[in-house]
Amino acid sequence: MQVFKSPKESLGDLGALSAAKLIAAATDVALVVDRLGLIRDVAFNKEDLSLELDAQGRWMGSKLAEIVTPDTKAKVGELLQDAVVRKSSSWRQVNHPSAGGEDIPVLYAAINIGRDDRFVVVGRDLRPLAAMQQRLINAQQSMERDYVRLRHAETRYRLLFQVSSEAVMIVDTVSNAIIDANPAALALFDQSAPQLLKSGFPGHFDAAGSQAIQTLLADVRATGRDSSARAHLADGQRECSIRVSLFRQENAALFLVRLASHASPPEGSTLKATSMLLKYFDAAPDGLVITQFDGRIVRANPAFLEMAQLSSAEQARGELLDRWLGRAGVDFSVALANLRQNDSIKLFATAMRGEYGVTTDVEVSAVSIADGDDKPSFGFAVRNVEKRLSSSSSSRELPRSMAQLIELIGRVPLRDLVRETTDVIEKLSIEAALELTGDNRASAAEMLGLSRQSLYVKLRRFGLAEHATDGEAEDE
Incomplete structure (x- = not known):
């Protein structure tokens, strides 16, 4: 925590009333808690938060650990213990039960004010952050549902295609080449996918069978109606029944070929x-x-x-x-x-x-x-x-679109995102000024509206000054 360097000179003799107004204005909820954890005073900056949490004024005189949910009671003790040891604690998120049934998250920090071991516990309402995260999740899931809806047909086809015990192939209507084949078809022809794909479908049968299949494919292409035939494989030992259907995918027509398979897929244990x-x-x-x-x-x-x-x-x-x-x-x-x-x-x-x-x-x-x-x-x-x-962040580039900026929300705190963006703009401006002035730092400082000393400090900060001249060192 960074405090004022000269609070007595800058703030003067700040009274208790002024301090109370300042604390209440700077936080969503503020509590005065004694060393036993009892709440001695309460202030709210938001009326709706006051109605949700302390509509009946039951907080006064209660223990802080009694007005939080059971799973966050331990954090209250850690909060006050930190304030005793270090004078001020780290921020911790605590949930309060509400009349509406939903827990209200509040981010608390405790400060030891050095008077009768009393602590000022200040809190920030985290409901807006939770609501924003919920909206982001809802928007993301809406896009996911749309995307999944478009993929359902393809997923069902691929699943049925792969697990079917029947040999199934997709054949091009122009070249009669095999475009895709399921595992049962590969087993039927006793070939691997690279060997079977893009090969001519009729060529995998004997002479008579090849001629019959070419006639079958031509009939289906011309009429659009399903048809079937029987043919022997090229080895002449097995006969297959073949059924062909015509379907369209985008702007192309394809054959769906089903073959009677005598090999059943192995059943897994x-x-x-x-x-x-x-x-x-x-x-x-x-x-x-x-x-x-x-x-x-x-x-x-x-x-x-x-x-x-x-x-x-x-x-x-x-x-x-x-x-x-x-x-x-x-x-x-x-x-x-x-x-x-x-x-x-x-x-x-x-x-x-x-x-x-x-x-x-x-x-x-x-x-x-x-x-x-x-x-x-x-x-x-x-x-x-x-x-x-x-x-992605090491490139030090500004987000080029709203989509890229949205991707950083939730991963990077807003203050860090703003500071990072400001630093990148400042560094790019200094690099551009040095380039335009031929690395003349005095001219670059004048172009940027900075003093030479300020420019030298920023050059060192951004790692743009590998070494400085003696004159620059003296200026600093």
């Missing part, structure tokens, strides 16, 4: 599939977590434990996931509420907080898992996007 799934869970490079309905961890894989800086799965089991996931607890609350409502979330940008203070930018996708109980469990996939974000 359920036990083997379960074993492979468990191996994938443990070996996956992304963090995978299974939680109960309330967000308590049931199982976590090694990748998640590494991101959370935990040495064993037992340290995570039974703990709330928001202990490590989410910025100040707000992100996870929004994500969990949205997950309970919509059963899934995709690519939710947030942060992972390790046990020893390391913070990592991550993307979270999650899904609701029905397990027969009244309330479902949830599965989370946490992906580290630190390298992706660092590589």
Whole structure:
């Protein structure tokens, strides 16, 4: 925390009434709390927040730990303990129950005012931030639903195409070349995909069969009606029944060819599939977590434990996931509420907080898992996007579109985003001035409306001055 350098000279003899007005105006809620945690005075800057939290005036004389939700009581003690040791505490997010049923998140910090061990606890209402995150999630999910709707037809086709025990191929109507073939078709012809694709379909049958198939394809192309034939494969040992249909895709006409397949796909063992799934869970490079309905961890894989800086799965089991996931607890609350409502979330940008203070930018996708109980469990996939974000931010370029700016919201605090943008503009302006003046720093300073000393300071700040002349050093 950076305080005033000469408060007595700049603020004068500030009285208690003036200080109270200043605190109330600068925060959404302010409390005076004694060393026992009892609330001695309350001030609200927002009337709606006052009605939601303390409409009946029950806060006065109550303990601060009694007016918060059970899962955030421990944070109240940490808040006051920090203020005792360090005179002022770090910001911590605490939830208050409300008459409407939804918890109200407030970000608190405590300051020891040095009088009878009393503390001033100031808070910021986090509901606007949570609402903005909810709107962003809703907009993202709306786009996802539109995108998924467009892909459903293709997904159903590909799934049916791949798992069908019947040999199916897509053949071009002009060249009679095979465009696509499912695994059953590859097994029927005993060839790999590179060998079969783009080869002529009639060429895979004997002479009589090839002629019959060419006639069959010509009839279907001319009439548009389904038709069938029988033919022997080129090895002459197996006979196939062939049925051809005509369909259009975009501006092209294609044949859908179905062949009677005598080979059935191998049936996988359920036990083997379960074993492979468990191996994938443990070996996956992304963090995978299974939680109960309330967000308590049931199982976590090694990748998640590494991101959370935990040495064993037992340290995570039974703990709330928001202990490590989410910025100040707000992100996870929004994500969990949205997950309970919509059963899934995709690519939710947030942060992972390790046990020893390391913070990592991550993307979270999650899904609701029905397990027969009244309330479902949830599965989370946490992906580290630190390298992706660092590589994109290291270019030091301004966002070129509103879409790029929106991508940074939620990942970068607004004050950091504004400061970063200002620094980039300032650096680019200085580089342009130096280039226009042929690296003449005196002329560049005059062009930018800066003193030479200010320009030298900024050059060093942005790493644009590898060395300075003796004269510059003296000026500084």
